[in-house]
Amino acid sequence: MDPISHHGAVGVGEAEAANRRHLCSIMEACGFxxxxxxWWHYTLADEPYPDTYFDFPLG
Known part of the structure; x- marks a missing residue:
């Protein structure tokens, strides 16, 4: 990915940067x-099944 996709990237508009920070604060507060x-990629910090790939239909 380009550096513009990184957290804290320069060249991002102020509204977009604020939205990225807001998302980050929410996700990190929830354990990610x-x-x-x-900026959109998060992983659950205490993943209960880190070595399991779940592949089943939903619905």
């Missing part, structure tokens, strides 16, 4: 870790 190179 951010991936520094993609």
């Amino acid at each position: 870790r951010r991936y520094d190179n993609e």
